[in-house]
Structures are given as C-alpha cells and as structure tokens.
Amino acid sequence: xxxxxxxxEGRGNQxxxxxxxxxxxxxxxxxxxxxxxxxxxxxxxxxxQNALKQHYEKVKIFYAAKANxxxxxxxxxxxxxxxxxxxSPGEVLLALTSGFTPDRIIFTGTSVRNDELKFLSDSNVIVxxxxxxxxxxxxxxxxxxILSVRVNPEVGxxxxxxxxxxxxxxxxxxxxxDALTAYKxxxxxxxxxxxxxxxxxxxxLDVKPFVSALGRFLEIARKIHEQTxxxxxxxxxxxxxxxxxxxxxxxxDLQEYAEKVLSLFKDKTNQYGLGxxxxxxxxxxxxxxxxxxxxxxxxxVKITPYRKFIGVxxxxxxxxxPAMYGSYHHIIVANKADARVEEKYDVVGPIxxxxxxxxKDRPLPKIDEGDLLAILNAxxxxxxxxxxxxxxxxxxxxLVKKGKHKLVRERxxxxxxMSSQQISAEWEQ
Ligand SMILES: *Cc1c(COP(=O)(O)O)cnc(C)c1O
Numbered sequence: 001x002x003x004x005x006x007x008x009e010g011r012g013n014q015x016x017x018x019x020x021x022x023x024x025x026x027x028x029x030x031x032x033x034x035x036x037x038x039x040x041x042x043x044x045x046x047x048x049q050n051a052l053k054q055h056y057e058k059v060k061i062f063y064a065a066k067a068n069x070x071x072x073x074x075x076x077x078x079x080x081x082x083x084x085x086x087x088s089p090g091e092v093l094l095a096l097t098s099g100f101t102p103d104r105i106i107f108t109g110t111s112v113r114n115d116e117l118k119f120l121s122d123s124n125v126i127v128x129x130x131x132x133x134x135x136x137x138x139x140x141x142x143x144x145x146i147l148s149v150r151v152n153p154e155v156g157x158x159x160x161x162x163x164x165x166x167x168x169x170x171x172x173x174x175x176x177x178d179a180l181t182a183y184k185x186x187x188x189x190x191x192x193x194x195x196x197x198x199x200x201x202x203x204x205l206d207v208k209p210f211v212s213a214l215g216r217f218l219e220i221a222r223k224i225h226e227q228t229x230x231x232x233x234x235x236x237x238x239x240x241x242x243x244x245x246x247x248x249x250x251x252x253d254l255q256e257y258a259e260k261v262l263s264l265f266k267d268k269t270n271q272y273g274l275g276x277x278x279x280x281x282x283x284x285x286x287x288x289x290x291x292x293x294x295x296x297x298x299x300x301v302k303i304t305p306y307r308k309f310i311g312v313x314x315x316x317x318x319x320x321x322p323a324m325y326g327s328y329h330h331i332i333v334a335n336k337a338d339a340r341v342e343e344k345y346d347v348v349g350p351i352x353x354x355x356x357x358x359x360k361d362r363p364l365p366k367i368d369e370g371d372l373l374a375i376l377n378a379x380x381x382x383x384x385x386x387x388x389x390x391x392x393x394x395x396x397x398x399l400v401k402k403g404k405h406k407l408v409r410e411r412x413x414x415x416x417x418m419s420s421q422q423i424s425a426e427w428e429q
Contacts, residue, residue, distance in 0.1 A: 007037035010337035019403035022334035031297045032314035038401035040291030051254040055262035064284030067380040072408035074098035085282040148195035153217040157209035158201030160325040166200040183228045199238025222272035236280035243289040285380035292379030298371040315349020317389040334372040339365035
C-alpha cells in the first residue's frame, strides 16, 4: 500500500492534511478544492536551505513564484526569509504585495515588452536579461544598479520536452558569445554590479544534469570575468529540482545534490578567481508540489464494455499537468484511506475532450458515487495553470496548518465568467 508522507496522514479510513480532515474541508468549501499545507511548505524550504548551508554560507533561495503564486504561499515564504523569482510584471506585483522588497525579487522573463521593462526598472527589482534585444531596450529606459544575464549552458534536462529550458533548440538564455557582448555593453553603459544565471529545466530527480550544466556554466562565467573584468555578486543556478510523483520515483538526495553542486561551485569559483559570490537556487516545484492536494468528488461511475470510468468534478481546467505533459499524480480515496486496491479505473473530468483524463488504468479501491478523491502533489503548476475552459469557474484554495484551516482564495462564481466581457450593439468606426 502507498505510504502517506507528511503533511498527509490516514486516520482510520479518513485522509487528513496537516491535521485537517479532507472530508470536513470538502463539506465546508465544496470541490474541486486545492488544500495547501503551510507546514509542508515551510518544511520543504527549510530542508533545502539547511542542506545547502551545510556546505556554503552565502546561499539565497529564490522561490519560483510561477509554480504557485497564491498570496498566502508567497507570504509564508517571505516569512521564511526566501527571495523570489518572477517571470511577469503580475508576479512582481504579487511579490511586492506579499512583502518582498525589490532587492529580494529577481525577474527572469522572456519575450519582454518595453512597457514591462519600464515597470521593472521603476520597481527596482533585479532584471535577468534573456536577450541582447532586451538588454538594449532596457538600457534606453535606465541603467540598472545590478544586472544579471541568463546564459544557455547548452545542457538541458527535464521531465518533458516542454520544460527543458537549455540546450541547442531552446528560446531561453544567451549563448556564450552573446553573453560576453551583453556584459561588455552593460559595463560600458555604467552598470556596476552583476550576477549570472542559468535554468536548465524542470522536474529533474537526478543530480548529474545539475552538475554537468554547472561545470559548463562556470566556464562561461570565467570567460566573462576574464574578458570583461566583471565580478559576480551572485551565481544563480536556476530551479528544476524534481519531486517523486509515482510511488516508485525516488526522491532527489538533497545531501548529495548540495554536496556535489556546492563542492564543484566552491572549487571552480576559487580556481577561476570568481571570489565568493552568493550561490542562488530557484526552486518552484520542490517547495510547493507535495504540500498540496486537490480534492475532487466522484459524481459518475460509468462502466462500458471496454473501460471503467470515474467522473469527477475536476478536469484539465483544474489540473492540466496530466493532459499537458502526460504527468502522473497519485490518487487516494480520501474517505476510504485504508481500503485495498480492487479495480482499474480511468479518472475523467467534466471537460468535453477525450484528453480530459486525470489518471488512466489507475488501480483504486472500489469507487462509489460521492467518494472524495485526493489528487496528490498538486501544489506546483496546479492552480497556477488552471483555466476557465468550458466556462467553468476556477477552484477555491484553502490553507491548512496543524489542525486549523482558512480560505485563501474564494471559488470563482458563474458571474466571474462574464465580469470582463461586453455585449454591445455599437461598432466603433
Ligand atoms: C520555472 C522556473 C523555475 C522553477 O522551476 P521548478 O522546476 O519549478 O523548480 C526557476 N527559474 C526559472 C527562470 C524558471 O523559469
């Protein structure tokens, strides 16, 4: 049987999340419902920070807000002393609203508009440049106090081709030659402080790709340092640490990750004369994925000559990862937490597409209408990627902590589907 990990726990046949019963939350707030454990988020952040700090003092963790940008989540991480990685002006605004000061915010956008560059410049956040075009347009607006360049270390990795963000065919980052030009141009324009950045991909459970990309990355940093005289205040190695989704997946060994990555980092910064820059990481998924579950109610059990379908009230409008990446999410029957697996089902949502599948051929206990399913590891790229497709209002989010709960995002209502639309008989000339 699947062993539940903190913050999940079975008490008899009932699933509890951070000390709160899933059933009671579903009754109070209805489903589909995202349940976020504060204890889980804090634990993940602290585990990573402790592992890294054992090897190097100057560590900064930038939480990648795109994984889950709920204000409650951002505030928790702010209070832990995290920094934050943002990819849009909207995320910068959410970060500022949650109490992050601009010096704790880095912006790593791609295909950035001029008005967005102006907003970033006015906000005084650290801008991480993704192209020479972006740099030239930024310098016309203002000369930033500190500037970082995202380089392509030519080594990518990830759980799906969509999330590999370095290597030959990626749109992200600057190749070495352009990176050299970028630092020269920025220095000439009067920029005084610099960082350097890479982000190779997402959902990586193996330490090797991080180490090989870092090796190449630091060689590029060395060339930049030698050829332009730039010193780095920080070296940011990006995010991408994966989490186990399938029961047989092995957790990344954090001690091994910290030891291998930081020993290479210390050796090479020393050997290349790069001084003692801050070592920065940008985990998104690792911090929030296993801290949340998505609760969804079974409304239909439908047996056809070929398949056994369970129809639930969450679809790919609520959680798109299975449809988009073919991702696996483990499922627990929250009101039959101690029941044995008996049947194989396809768990399907209310969206009118055959791709609206949360799980295929999934062994589960015998399912009845009204059962409550908990879709695990839903905290990263869950709510954040949800939509109103099929004109379905988005789900609510509730925060739980040691037996207490509070609603942190109201469920959208049908009226919200119409709130920004206009029906007018008038045509403008
Ligand atoms: C998406 C992203 C991250 C976070 O990726 P995870 O796999 O969730 O850790 C970090 N940095 C940048 C620049 C990103 O785009």
